[in-house]
Amino acid sequence: MAPCILATESGKYPGVSLDSCKSKLCISVLEQKKPFASVTMSEDKPFEKKPFASVTMSEDKPFDFLRVLRDGIIAGGTAGIVVETVLYPIDTIKTRLQAAHGGSKIHWKGLYSGLAGNLAGVFPASAVFIGIYEPTKQKLLKLFPENLSAFAHLTAGAIGGAASSLIRVPTEVVKQRMQTRQFTSASGAVRLILAKEGFRGLYAGYSSFLLRDIPFDAIQFCIYEQLRIGYRVAAKRELIDPEIAVIGAFAGAITGAITTPLDVLKTRLMTQGSMKHYSGLLSCTHTIIKEEGLAALWKGIGPRVLWIGIGGSIFFGVLEKTKALLAHQNSSVDLKSDSLKQ
Incomplete structure (x- = not known):
């Protein structure tokens, strides 16, 4: 920088032009202002491996919406099945703790x-x-500035959570009724809920579910994505499986702890059945605090943080692994297609 300044002021260093100095100065300033969670990575030194859900978008190929949608469905479904199967007992314990009124006994069977x-x-x-x-x-990462990538992750998480809630809520209602031993089979639970409570019974606690899960999904995926990007930038390489697992666990545990009161409200509303102890979200909050104290809103926080922390580790680990396998398969298909065209 020093020769550049002297050349512009006193005419020394005649071999250095003013335009080149300005260009170098601009480049230096821009390099110092790159955000921590940058969406783009270095173009001149790419990483050796490119995952399916790469932070960068490919410049030479158009965005294939249907392929991304298909791969997301496969990867998401696979990760969801694995996590639910492994951690279901912890979730059951958490649900029974939250559904218990006062000093009710907790059942450990089934x-x-x-x-x-x-x-x-x-x-x-x-x-x-x-x-x-x-x-x-x-799509949003292309629209938002690099230093606002977190908003793209938050927005995408909220949209995904809202869409999936139409399936998740009835599933959650039936699951929690069975976990609290109100029914012995899923088909029987659906049939009796429809008979006694109508179709709305399958969406009991829908407002509390949205209040819990939309912020949960948005925050968890934002934390995960930002930590993954930041770690990737700092390490200057792709993350290995254990690193992804740790980041997923951290994101899940933090988000699970923050949203525990909302989870308690959702559980109470979904498991009350036709008894109608609570008329709505505000009624549920007021009744719990009045009858059981403020601490009751944090019931089950231990199993919940453990469950979601481990779940985040498994979910994101399986998710990224499945997407990487699909990306490899897609690359093979593209290479075959290109060779046939030639």
Whole structure:
């Protein structure tokens, strides 16, 4: 920088032009202002591996919405099934703790009660969420400035969560009724809920579910994406599987702890059945605080943080692995297609 300044002021260093100095100065300033969670990575030194959900968008190929949608559905559904199967007992314990009024006894049997029926809903719900999240995220990353990439992740997470809630809520209602031993089979639960409470019974606690899950999905995926981008930039390489797992666990645990009160309200509204202890979200909040104290809103926080922390580790690990496998398959198909064209 010093020779550049002297050349412009006193005419020394005649071999250095003013225009080149200005150009170098601009480049230096721009390099110092790159944000931590940058969406784009260095173009001159690309990483050796490019994952399916790469932070950067390909410049030489058009955005293939249908392919991203398809791969997101497959990866999301696979990750959802694995997580739900492995962690279902912890989720059951958490639900029973939250549903218990006062000093009610907690049952420890039948921790896998309702798993089969729940998986039938988890797969499409997870598939819809990731199937919508991935293309939405990639489109928004092109629209938002680099230093506002977090808003793209937040928005995509909220949109994906809202869309998948149409499947997730009935699934959650049936699951939690079975976890609290109100029913012994998913089909029986659906039939009796429809008979006693109508179609609206399958969407009991829908408002509390949205209040919990839309912020949860948006925050969790934003934390995960930003940590992954930041770590990737700092390490100057692709993340390995254990690193992805740790980041996923951290994002899940933090988000799970923050949203525990909303989860308690959702559980109470979904498991009250036709008894109608609570008339709505505000009524539920007021009644719990009045009868059981403020601490009751944090019931089940231990199992919830453990469940979602481990779940985040498994979910994001399986998600990224599945997307990487699909990306490899897609690359092979593209290479064959290109060779046939030639």
